[in-house]
Structure formats: structure tokens, C-alpha cells
Amino acid sequence: MYKRIVVKLGTSVLTGGTRQLDRPRMVELVRQCAELYHQGLDIVICTSGAVAAGRAHLNFPDLPPTIVSKQLLAAVGQTRLMLLWERFFDIYGIHVGQILLTRADVEDRQRYLNARDTFSALLEHRIVPVVNENDAVATEEIKVGDNDNLSALVATLVHADLLLILTDQPGLFTADPRVDPNAQLISEVHRIDPALRAHARGSSSGLGVGGMVTKLEAANIARHAGADVVIASGSGPGVIIRAAQGEPVGTRFPALESRPESRKRWILAGPKPAGTLVIDQGAVQAVCQQGRSLLPAGIIRVEGTFTRGDTVTVVDAAYNELARGLVAYDSADLSRIAGSRSHEIAERLGYTYGDEAIHRNNLVLLTD
Numbered sequence: 027m028y029k030r031i032v033v034k035l036g037t038s039v040l041t042g043g044t045r046q047l048d049r050p051r052m053v054e055l056v057r058q059c060a061e062l063y064h065q066g067l068d069i070v071i072c073t074s075g076a077v078a079a080g081r082a083h084l085n086f087p088d089l090p091p092t093i094v095s096k097q098l099l100a101a102v103g104q105t106r107l108m109l110l111w112e113r114f115f116d117i118y119g120i121h122v123g124q125i126l127l128t129r130a131d132v133e134d135r136q137r138y139l140n141a142r143d144t145f146s147a148l149l150e151h152r153i154v155p156v157v158n159e160n161d162a163v164a165t166e167e168i169k170v171g172d173n174d175n176l177s178a179l180v181a182t183l184v185h186a187d188l189l190l191i192l193t194d195q196p197g198l199f200t201a202d203p204r205v206d207p208n209a210q211l212i213s214e215v216h217r218i219d220p221a222l223r224a225h226a227r228g229s230s231s232g233l234g235v236g237g238m239v240t241k242l243e244a245a246n247i248a249r250h251a252g253a254d255v256v257i258a259s260g261s262g263p264g265v266i267i268r269a270a271q272g273e274p275v276g277t278r279f280p281a282l283e284s285r286p287e288s289r290k291r292w293i294l295a296g297p298k299p300a301g302t303l304v305i306d307q308g309a310v311q312a313v314c315q316q317g318r319s320l321l322p323a324g325i326i327r328v329e330g331t332f333t334r335g336d337t338v339t340v341v342d343a344a345y346n347e348l349a350r351g352l353v354a355y356d357s358a359d360l361s362r363i364a365g366s367r368s369h370e371i372a373e374r375l376g377y378t379y380g381d382e383a384i385h386r387n388n389l390v391l392l393t394d
């Protein structure tokens with residue numbers, strides 16, 4: 027039995043594929059959460075559905091397809107959504123607390139820790155946090171963008187041992203089942219590699235954001251943070267209880283053994299990578315197999331514009347993501363010293379911040 031679970035409920039689940047929130051379905055989901063809560067489990071809800079709720083409440087207004095329209099719908103819908111969560115949990119004598127986040131709230135480590143404290147306080151007082159992106163004010167630059175990645179961030183923040191992503195399909199299939207009727211359910215995943223990613227497509231229902239692509243991104247972050255991840259159907263009978271008891275439902279991604287310490291968890295889930303470092307085979311070996319720091323000598327290419335201390339993603343020549351880390355040099359400097367030996371850094375730049383492009387203490391591996 028798990029102790030702390032984050033339940034992510036997609037728009038597809040909360041609307042049941044209709045254009046409104048499906049209240050009986052929400053009540054059933056809350057009933058299951060309440061049963062687990064009263065057995066002593068900590069429950070965190072990551073809810074989508076604000077935009078759908080806003081649209082339904084305003085009777086499907088004819089709005090231009092702009093960011094502001096979405097913000098307007100979310101502003102109206104979020105209160106409707108929260109009202110329902112509050113009412114339904116209240117039936118079982120459970121208090122809820124709303125947390126609305128954007129990427130900007132966790133980009134900086136201090137703010138990330140503040141958010142973590144809020145979650146800790148709620149959970150300590152046995153209040154169920156109900157989390158969504160702060161869509162009403164989130165613009166492209168500051169948002170997480172999809173609630174799958176948001177749920178992985180939350181699972182990382184609260185040290186969840188299970189992230190349960192509920193959607194309108196029984197799990198991850200070998201192809202989008204809406205398109206390919208012969209697609210097969212994949213019940214257990216031990217490696218999230220390009221071959222597996224090739225199965226995942228975006229959302230084709232017009233309701234959700236990201237489809238299976240973002241669910242795999244989320245699964246990869248959460249299992250590196252030490253949580254098991256399950257993707258399953260929100261309409262499966264007793265699905266939350268069954269998943270919490272460790273029964274095989276949907277697609278399961280067991281947590282990886284390594285449990286990163288606090289700062290590395292932040293690097294993993296907090297800041298959005300501002301750039302990409304493409305590294306050569308020797309550096310892949312040194313970083314991934316030998317746990318070494320990344321030196322400029324192993325960098326083939328620098329992409330994006332970033333400053334010293336920003337998070338970047340580290341990829342191999344085929345663009346498989348290997349790690350994330352905080353850079354010791356900005357993008358202009360790194361471009362100048364990429365491929366250089368350590369003693370050449372000062373010669374090229376006229377100064378040095380050390381031999382490492384990313385010190386291993388600032389590096390989190392994303393390989394298995």
C-alpha cells in the first residue's frame with residue numbers, strides 16, 4: 027500500500043468526454059479518495075477541467091482562439107471546479123485547499139521551497155491539496171503548459187510514492203487507440219526510450235492537452251524522483267483504490283532506485299530548461315556511467331540562450347535526454363569553449379568559473 031499519492035484527473039476524465047463536468051463521476055472519484063484518506067493515506071488532487079467548466083458555464087461563448095480567451099474561461103471555470111471539489115469532499119468530512127501554480131512559482135529554488143512548505147502544512151493538517159495551473163494569469167513564458175507535467179512537479183514536491191494519472195484510455199498503448207483499433211495496452215514500462223516515445227501521440231479528442239506525449243514526460247520525471255507512476259482509465263471501477271493497493275491497473279512505471287536529494291529534485295522538476303547541450307559519446311560515458319561532471323571538452327553543440335546558473339537539458343547526438351543540470355557558464359561562453367580542454371578555458375574567455383560546464387553536484391541523470 028502506498029502512503030502518499032498524487033491523483034491527476036484529466037479533462038477527459040472529469041467531463042467523461044462530454045462538454046460539461048460529469049458530477050456523478052467526480053463524486054465517485056472523491057468517494058474512492060475518501061476511502062483511502064480515512065485509511066490514513068495522504069491524497070493530493072491535480073485537477074484539470076477549469077477551461078472546460080468555464081466554457082460550459084458561459085454557455086459556449088464564441089471567443090477568438092487566443093490565450094486571453096483561455097484565461098477568461100479558466101478564471102470563470104476554476105471557481106466552479108473548486109466549488110464542486112469542496113462540496114464533494116465535504117460529504118466525507120474532508121477539507122480541501124486550493125493551490126494554483128505556474129512554472130514561475132517553482133523556477134527559483136526559494137519559491138519552490140515555499141510551495142513545498144505550503145503542501146507540507148496542508149498535508150500535516152490532513153487537508154487535501156487540490157492543484158491546478160494558474161491558467162487565468164499563465165502566459166506561454168511562465169506556464170508549465172499541461173497538467174501531466176504539473177502533476178509530476180507536484181509528486182516531486184510532496185515526495186509522493188505514487189503518481190496516478192487518470193485519463194480516458196486504459197493506459198499507454200502501442201499506438202493511439204482512437205486511431206489504431208489494433209493497438210495493444212502496455213502494462214509495465216521499465217525504460218522510457220525513443221522506441222517507447224514513438225508510441226505516444228498528442229491529444230486527438232480536442233479536450234485534453236498533450237495526450238500521451240506529456241504523460242510520458244511526466245512519468246519520466248516522477249519515476250526519477252522516486253514515485254511509481256500509473257496511467258489508467260478514470261472510469262475503471264475502483265481504479266484509485268486498486269492502484270493505491272498496488273493492484274495491476276493500466277500502465278505501470280516503477281520508480282527508479284536512485285532517490286535524488288532535495289536540490290536535485292528541484293533541478294529535475296522545477297525550472298524549465300533554458301537551453302540544450304549536445305554531448306559526444308565520451309562525455310555520455312563519463313556523465314552517465316561514471317557519474318562525472320560534464321566538461322566543455324565533451325560538448326558538441328550549445329543551443330538556446332541562457333545565463334550562468336540556468337537549467338539546461340543534456341542530450342546525446344540523437345537528442346535522447348540524458349540529464350538536466352545547472353550550467354556554470356552562459357550560452358555565449360559555453361559556445362566559445364565547447365570542445366576545449368580545461369586549460370584552454372581561461373585562454374579563450376580571459377577568465378574561468380572552473381573546469382566544469384556542469385558540476386556533478388548540479389547534475390541529475392535522466393537515464394535508467
Ligand SMILES: Nc1ncnc2c1ncn2[C@@H]1O[C@H](COP(=O)(O)OP(=O)(O)O)[C@@H](O)[C@H]1O
Pocket residue numbers: 035036037038039074192193194195197198199200201202203204225226227228229230231232233234235236237238239
Ligand atoms: N499510445 C497511446 N496510448 C493511449 N492513448 C494515446 C496514445 N497516443 C495518444 N493517445 C491519446 O491520448 C489521449 C489522452 O490524453 P488527453 O486527451 O490529453 O487526455 P487528458 O485530458 O486525460 O489529459 C487519449 O484520448 C488518446 O487518444
Ligand SMILES: N[C@@H](CCC(=O)OP(=O)(O)O)C(=O)O
Pocket residue numbers: 035036037038073074075076077078100158159161171172173174233234235236237
Ligand atoms: N489547466 C487546464 C488543463 C490543462 C491540461 O493539461 O489538461 P488535460 O490534458 O486534460 O489534463 C484546465 O484546468 O483547464
